[in-house]
Amino acid sequence: MRIAIDMDEVLANPIHKFIHLYNRDYGIPLDLIIEPGNEVYHHMPEHINNKWFDYINEKGFFRDLPLIEGSVEAVKKLQEHHDIYIVSAATEFRNSLEDKLDWLAEHFPFITWRNIMFCGDKIVDVDVMIDDRAKNFVGFKGRKLLFSSPHNLLLKDYERVDTWQQVLDKLL
Numbered sequence: 001m002r003i004a005i006d007m008d009e010v011l012a013n014p015i016h017k018f019i020h021l022y023n024r025d026y027g028i029p030l031d032l033i034i035e036p037g038n039e040v041y042h043h044m045p046e047h048i049n050n051k052w053f054d055y056i057n058e059k060g061f062f063r064d065l066p067l068i069e070g071s072v073e074a075v076k077k078l079q080e081h082h083d084i085y086i087v088s089a090a091t092e093f094r095n096s097l098e099d100k101l102d103w104l105a106e107h108f109p110f111i112t113w114r115n116i117m118f119c120g121d122k123i124v125d126v127d128v129m130i131d132d133r134a135k136n137f138v139g140f141k142g143r144k145l146l147f148s149s150p151h152n153l154l155l156k157d158y159e160r161v162d163t164w165q166q167v168l169d170k171l172l
Contacts, residue, residue: 002126003078003171004117007088007100009132009149011075011108012065014056015040021055022048036153062099070164072107077168079110085126086111089136090118130167134158145170 008014018040022028026048034040041049055061078084086104090096097118104116117124122136129140132149137158145167146158161167 001081001128001171002083002085003128003130004085004087004122004124004126005075006122006129006131006133006136006147007086007090007104008062008065009068010130010147011068011071011086012062012103013068014062014065015150016066017061017064018052018055022051025051034150036150039151056093057095059095060099062093062096063103065103067107068164074164074168075108076110078171081172083115084111085115085117085124087117087119087122087124087129089120089122091120128171130161 005011015034019028019030019032022040022044023030026045028044032040032043034043041052044051075084086108088100090100100118101116104111122129122131123139126142128143128145129137130145130147131137132147132152134146134152134155137144137146144158146152146155146160148160148162159170161170
């Protein structure tokens with residue numbers, strides 16, 4: 001099978017970085033609990049709730065994101081049996097391109113540059129797409145695996161995975 005894997009909130013954890021930056025700049029607690037169906041900025045005071053856009057557009061924002069637990073090991077196992085592609089809507093945030101490429105080289109060096117796709121719309125022809133954003137499934141005809149993140153926890157129309165172990169259980 002050909003499997004497309006999203007980066008943010010699937011392989012990398014930008015939520016942790018957002019909370020860290022809001023804590024550094026505004027004293028927002030690092031143990032912030034994000035309610036189901038909400039984005040991190042929904043939990044910020046109104047006068048700073050758009051600050052996320054400044055953060056995400058800064059050079060370096062994507063370079064040091066923490067890994068989602070179990071992602072490296074799981075992608076290695078999947079790659080033993082399937083063709084793996086990293087597909088990210090990276091062109092939405094201009095400064096993310098180099099950061100994301102360097103981040104992948106550090107954490108997923110076994111994924112070659114030929115299997116990394118930075119795009120706008122994710123119009124890829126693969127068998128399975130693993131993503132946290134349901135909007136990326138529009139028009140996709142393959143198997144959709146919705147990787148759980150606070151913003152999508154109220155969605156019920158997709159096959160859901162909460163962990164990388166669950167991904168392996170479904171695809172191996």
